[in-house]
Amino acid sequence: MDNELYNYISYLNNGSIFDSYAKAQAVISRHTTPICSVSGGADSDIMLDIVHSVDEAGNVKYYWLDTGFEYAATKEHLTELEQKYGIEILRVKAEKSIPACVKEYGVPFLSKYVSEQMMRLQKHNFQWEDEPLEVLLQKYPNCKIALQWWCVERYSDKDGVQKISRFSIYRNKWLKEFIISNPPDFPISNECCEYAKKRPAKRVIKDFGADLNITGIRKAEGGIRSASFTSCFSESPTGCDTFRPIFFYTDYDKQVYNEFLGVKNSRCYTEYGMKRTSCVGCPFNRKVLDELEIIKAFEPKLYKAAVGIFGKSYEYTAKYRAFVKEMKFERYGIEYNEALKFTRRLSCADYIKNGF
Numbered sequence: 001m002d003n004e005l006y007n008y009i010s011y012l013n014n015g016s017i018f019d020s021y022a023k024a025q026a027v028i029s030r031h032t033t034p035i036c037s038v039s040g041g042a043d044s045d046i047m048l049d050i051v052h053s054v055d056e057a058g059n060v061k062y063y064w065l066d067t068g069f070e071y072a073a074t075k076e077h078l079t080e081l082e083q084k085y086g087i088e089i090l091r092v093k094a095e096k097s098i099p100a101c102v103k104e105y106g107v108p109f110l111s112k113y114v115s116e117q118m119m120r121l122q123k124h125n126f127q128w129e130d131e132p133l134e135v136l137l138q139k140y141p142n143c144k145i146a147l148q149w150w151c152v153e154r155y156s157d158k159d160g161v162q163k164i165s166r167f168s169i170y171r172n173k174w175l176k177e178f179i180i181s182n183p184p185d186f187p188i189s190n191e192c193c194e195y196a197k198k199r200p201a202k203r204v205i206k207d208f209g210a211d212l213n214i215t216g217i218r219k220a221e222g223g224i225r226s227a228s229f230t231s232c233f234s235e236s237p238t239g240c241d242t243f244r245p246i247f248f249y250t251d252y253d254k255q256v257y258n259e260f261l262g263v264k265n266s267r268c269y270t271e272y273g274m275k276r277t278s279c280v281g282c283p284f285n286r287k288v289l290d291e292l293e294i295i296k297a298f299e300p301k302l303y304k305a306a307v308g309i310f311g312k313s314y315e316y317t318a319k320y321r322a323f324v325k326e327m328k329f330e331r332y333g334i335e336y337n338e339a340l341k342f343t344r345r346l347s348c349a350d351y352i353k354n355g356f
């Protein structure tokens with residue numbers, strides 16, 4: 001990193017930004033074959049800016065995982081990044097594209113974990129029965145983990161049957177009741193994550209003989225991806241460490257970075273108005289309906305394709321959300337969101353005056 005940049009970063013007086021540069025310089029210089037995963041998203045833009053600034057020797061190789069279902073704006077942005085930094089970003093093809101995976105294995109539904117368990121149950125031709133774990137284990141003996149999720153119980157020879165909460169179907173309210181009343185008539189699967197993302201990433205690491213993989217994951221983004229880490233660096237016994245330079249960045253740090261270090265995001269952000277980007281129309285995104293509206297307006301062909309690929313999941317999710325609403329209404333006698341709004345409108349003084 002040149003002196004001028006160092007002075008400027010110090011002048012910004014932002015601990016997260018200063019730390020990320022210092023760590024990036026230290027970590028990258030300790031490795032001989034570092035590679036960096038560029039996604040074209042806003043977090044990745046900052047990560048790339050840091051990595052490129054500290055990698056004076058030009059050791060880092062850059063790659064992009066092409067899932068076979070991508071925004072045109074993202075693809076354009078990759079070319080812009082290559083021109084801006086004078087680098088090459090290797091386009092890595094998916095082992096199987098997202099559309100191909102959905103066709104072959106099934107469609108993602110609700111979350112990665114839910115899809116995984118439902119996929120396992122479907123593989124055993126499970127009939128979505130509401131029976132105790134012992135009974136179901138007899139009937140489907142090779143499907144223990146998914147049955148435990150379904151039954152909200154765990155079984156071991158030592159302790160017998162015990163209740164569980166963390167890895168149970170009730171992490172999603174009334175999901176079991178919903179599935180029993182509305183068994184899915186289509187295959188559910190999260191295999192596109194495996195074939196379009198995980199495996200190609202592993203292949204790149206192997207092909208480059210990389211000893212460091214750099215990604216733009218942030219703790220603040222939440223979700224299963226960031227929750228699996230507690231720090232910005234993980235040492236790997238297999239030889240490829242992972243480094244997340246902006247792991248501790250807040251949204252405010254991002255804003256400061258973009259403003260003062262001149263990072264320009266793709267048209268997904270600047271023109272379409274997206275706040276974050278992940279796989280186009282992925283049903284795991286809780287705000288996928290809003291995202292679809294944006295896609296429809298700016299990339300209409302992609303919108304049509306998303307509905308064609310994930311349509312069954314969107315319909316099933318909408319049905320599930322309506323079911324949850326109904327159950328809440330039944331239980332609380334008032335439409336749930338209305339109830340929330342009502343309680344939020346009351347001030348502390350109201351509570352004191354009217355009693356709790």
Ligand code: SF4
Pocket residue numbers: 067098108190192193194196197278279280281282283284
């Ligand atoms: S994030 Fe969603 S669309 Fe992307 S690979 Fe995973 S399940 Fe498929």
